[in-house]
Amino acid sequence: MLDFIIILPLLVVGAGAIALMLLASMENLSEGSTALVSIGIFAFAFAVQLMVSVSGNVAPYETAFSGMLTASTFTKVAGLIILACGLFSCMIAQTYFTQNKFSSPEFYSLMMFAASGMLLLTMAAELITLFISLEIMSLAIYVLVGYDRSRIKRSEAVLKYLMLGAFAGAFFTMGAALIYGGAGSTRFALISKYLATNSFLESPVLVAGTLLVIVAFLFKVAAFPFHAWVVDVYDGAPLPVTGFMATGVKTAIFAVFANFIVLDNGMKGVWVDYLFYVAVFTMFAGNLIAIGQNNLKRMLAASGIVHSGYLIIALVAVGTENFTGGVIIFYLAAYAAATLGVFTALAYLGGTDERRDSFDDFKGLAKVRPYTAAAITIFMLSMAGIPPTAGFMGKFYIITDAIRADQMLLAVLGIVSSILSMWYYLRLVIMMYFKEPEESFEVSGVSLAPVGTMILAVSVFAIGFYPVFL
Amino acid sequence: MSAELVLSSVIFFGLAVIIPVIMLLTAVFGPRSGGVAKNDAYESGIKHVVGMADQKFSVKFYLLAILFLIFDIEAVFMYPWAVSLRELGMFGFLEMVVFILLLLTGLIYILKKGVLNWR
Amino acid sequence: MSLTLLNVIFAVVVAIAFAALNAAYLVWAERRGAGRIQRRPGPNINGPFGLFQPPLDGLKLMAKQLTIPGGADKILFVAAPVLSMFPAIMSFVTIPFSEMIVAHNMNVGLLMIFAFASSGSMALLFAGWSSRNKYAMMSAVRSVSQAVAYEIPMLITAITIVLMTGTMDLMEIVRQQGPSILHWNIFPLLTNSHNLLMPFSFLIFFTCTLAETNRAPFDLGEAESELVAGFHIEYGSMGFGLFFMAEYANIVIGSCLTTILFLGGWHPPLPFLGFIPGVVWFLLKIYILIATFIWIRWTFPRTTIYGLLNLSWKILIPISLFNLLLTAGLLKVF
Numbered sequence: 045m046l047d048f049i050i051i052l053p054l055l056v057v058g059a060g061a062i063a064l065m066l067l068a069s070m071e072n073l074s075e076g077s078t079a080l081v082s083i084g085i086f087a088f089a090f091a092v093q094l095m096v097s098v099s100g101n102v103a104p105y106e107t108a109f110s111g112m113l114t115a116s117t118f119t120k121v122a123g124l125i126i127l128a129c130g131l132f133s134c135m136i137a138q139t140y141f142t143q144n145k146f147s148s149p150e151f152y153s154l155m156m157f158a159a160s161g162m163l164l165l166t167m168a169a170e171l172i173t174l175f176i177s178l179e180i181m182s183l184a185i186y187v188l189v190g191y192d193r194s195r196i197k198r199s200e201a202v203l204k205y206l207m208l209g210a211f212a213g214a215f216f217t218m219g220a221a222l223i224y225g226g227a228g229s230t231r232f233a234l235i236s237k238y239l240a241t242n243s244f245l246e247s248p249v250l251v252a253g254t255l256l257v258i259v260a261f262l263f264k265v266a267a268f269p270f271h272a273w274v275v276d277v278y279d280g281a282p283l284p285v286t287g288f289m290a291t292g293v294k295t296a297i298f299a300v301f302a303n304f305i306v307l308d309n310g311m312k313g314v315w316v317d318y319l320f321y322v323a324v325f326t327m328f329a330g331n332l333i334a335i336g337q338n339n340l341k342r343m344l345a346a347s348g349i350v351h352s353g354y355l356i357i358a359l360v361a362v363g364t365e366n367f368t369g370g371v372i373i374f375y376l377a378a379y380a381a382a383t384l385g386v387f388t389a390l391a392y393l394g395g396t397d398e399r400r401d402s403f404d405d406f407k408g409l410a411k412v413r414p415y416t417a418a419a420i421t422i423f424m425l426s427m428a429g430i431p432p433t434a435g436f437m438g439k440f441y442i443i444t445d446a447i448r449a450d451q452m453l454l455a456v457l458g459i460v461s462s463i464l465s466m467w468y469y470l471r472l473v474i475m476m477y478f479k480e481p482e483e484s485f486e487v488s489g490v491s492l493a494p495v496g497t498m499i500l501a502v503s504v505f506a507i508g509f510y511p512v513f514l
Numbered sequence: 515m516s517a518e519l520v521l522s523s524v525i526f527f528g529l530a531v532i533i534p535v536i537m538l539l540t541a542v543f544g545p546r547s548g549g550v551a552k553n554d555a556y557e558s559g560i561k562h563v564v565g566m567a568d569q570k571f572s573v574k575f576y577l578l579a580i581l582f583l584i585f586d587i588e589a590v591f592m593y594p595w596a597v598s599l600r601e602l603g604m605f606g607f608l609e610m611v612v613f614i615l616l617l618l619t620g621l622i623y624i625l626k627k628g629v630l631n632w633r
Numbered sequence: 634m635s636l637t638l639l640n641v642i643f644a645v646v647v648a649i650a651f652a653a654l655n656a657a658y659l660v661w662a663e664r665r666g667a668g669r670i671q672r673r674p675g676p677n678i679n680g681p682f683g684l685f686q687p688p689l690d691g692l693k694l695m696a697k698q699l700t701i702p703g704g705a706d707k708i709l710f711v712a713a714p715v716l717s718m719f720p721a722i723m724s725f726v727t728i729p730f731s732e733m734i735v736a737h738n739m740n741v742g743l744l745m746i747f748a749f750a751s752s753g754s755m756a757l758l759f760a761g762w763s764s765r766n767k768y769a770m771m772s773a774v775r776s777v778s779q780a781v782a783y784e785i786p787m788l789i790t791a792i793t794i795v796l797m798t799g800t801m802d803l804m805e806i807v808r809q810q811g812p813s814i815l816h817w818n819i820f821p822l823l824t825n826s827h828n829l830l831m832p833f834s835f836l837i838f839f840t841c842t843l844a845e846t847n848r849a850p851f852d853l854g855e856a857e858s859e860l861v862a863g864f865h866i867e868y869g870s871m872g873f874g875l876f877f878m879a880e881y882a883n884i885v886i887g888s889c890l891t892t893i894l895f896l897g898g899w900h901p902p903l904p905f906l907g908f909i910p911g912v913v914w915f916l917l918k919i920y921i922l923i924a925t926f927i928w929i930r931w932t933f934p935r936t937t938i939y940g941l942l943n944l945s946w947k948i949l950i951p952i953s954l955f956n957l958l959l960t961a962g963l964l965k966v967f
Binding site: 526529530532533534536537539540541543544545546547552553554555556558565566567568569571575578579581582585586589590592593596597598599600604607610611614615617618621622625630632 | 645649694695696697698699700702703704711714715718719722723744751764765766767768769770771774777778781782784785788789792795796799800801861866867870871872875938939942943946947950951954955957958961962964965
Binding site: 062065066068069070071 | 616619622627
């Protein structure tokens, strides 16, 4: 029975998705009520996850379902972040669809399917479960990216994402097969046991297999050599989906990435050397791309690459002994709060068909809508890493962790990259505060997104003050 | 290789010889003639062929094919379960109930969405 | 099992001869039966009761030219009829006609027959596509979507039998159905699984068999009024002959399977009739089923393609899934 308690939030979201899908087919749900129902389901699942998490322990391989799933504080908090992302993405969607008319109840259903895939992904302790959950998540996200079939930009995005995502999936399957061939098991615990007695580098099959699996992960988080798709896809996807992808997918993948990389010290030792370069290049490539963007969504996409870079620093620094993942999860929470905050604000400021999307469109926002402008400023400062926001604390923990792991160079480069990223985050703040308004930023329809913006602005500080036990 | 496999494959390839031979008997016994009209595709009594063979079909047929793949594979999954149901206990039964109910839910969604409503 | 070459050749020849003879004389039976039903004599010129008609028809087909249309894909065009015969004959290999007479029994016989049956639709598609004829193409698409649609309820219904017997071995399935009619799977009152849903399963299975073999009222693949002759419209001579043989061989396979799964295989209906050899009972049962096939064909009008597909997807599949659930539940509870 204990096994089922662990996946209870997953069951709630999954059942909600199926119920919503059936209701959608009956066609007796109005648009607004679907959004409310789905927000309710996410909130309920969040509460359930919270209750499950309270009774937690921190063993790295606390397994369930005979070793197919793992549950630790790390995975539970990752689940909390994912469910919160789902909740706020539904809020964004509710507002977004008052101004963009291509909604149908299945949108929310797919959102929940994606969320259940992500939840399973965080808990996966076995390569086949991992692959299945990866695909549950990805397939739902593919559909969501191309949800508005009437616009060519969306089609372009979904095609790019689908093609490359399918490649990543293929890489992963191949890698899983090779690892199975090398270690004789797909379970993390057994692979770890095998590696404890056999040297990692002596088995070329295992080296190739782990390389392919790591490539798939790096693709999904848009790390350096595999980051090219992210700007176009985030730009082309509908706003709520972009927000969900940027936060939820990243959280899920980094959770499982961390679970995978701490399998064995020898294996980690081999890949850390390479992840070092991946982290550095990811940060600087992301910064270079972000500086050149005029479109807000594209800028956020590119900055997402940079944040992936920081998270890879955290991965490089984690120890395989007594792994808690506190740093990673803290940074993910901080990043998710700030990013979703910007997206909630964009949801009601964006206007019909995402009309306002470039830096210039937000000239003088502070004069017309001071509170929204203040909230966006908070989010931007948090992403840039300025105290006392959560973003600063997250970066602080990552840098100290890197120093503790003798990665001095990486720590310094992380700080340099963080300073570089001020350029494009503060550019928006300057636009909002030091330019004269050219329009009145009228918002049509009563909606939930302003509430979400407020909550997230508060939580950016709240997370920042939350002590983390490293 | 087991004896059974040998037997099965021999039967299989035996058939692969015999059936074509039956068919090719006509080449020995039958007449051979050609001509433009004889080489044309069949058309019911009209001199020239109307329409193309590679015309487009309703997308519903493709949907049917995809649905078939899903349901066929699910049905095949159930066979090993059915063989061992007696040993599986209540949990095995309930798991499959959930599985089948999910399958039914999918079917209900498809039907309600009108995927299979023709015309 | 001895592996002499002679044995193998014997098995192959018997299988083909059985299929060919059945095909030939089922055509005769069908035409005579149609004659009866429509109050006309049917073929009665060649030999007593027209019994020489089928071999003469066969000879005639062999003496015709195998025309390949100009636009056709030649390799596929020739391969299609051969391919259509394959599953039919391979299925005979694993069918137990009696306790003794079985070419090769295997423990997944049921699954093997289904696997071969579903590969039959490939022949239809090959034939339709390679002919480069619009009627053939339409018919192939229709036939395949029909075969595909009815395969699902058929597979699902057959699971109920596997549930009851706990095996996919056809011999074993039959052995469990002795010795009397009340032990047969269609109405298993005296076995330890008293399942009263089985007549229902039988009905679904039989309907699906009708549709799978493209028989009226489900013969949409060769609806003469719209599609002239169906996917084999461009075939003459033995190409046509092989398709024809395959169709009747499939009917025989379908009846054999129904007999094995539901009607007790080689078991007599009552124990004291056991002195008659099992194979006689088996053949009796399959020919009664085939007679039913013919009877149904000449009694019911053809449905539409929409009605056909809807019957499967909207009625038979949900019902068979529920049936499966209930059967499994009953087995678990009692």
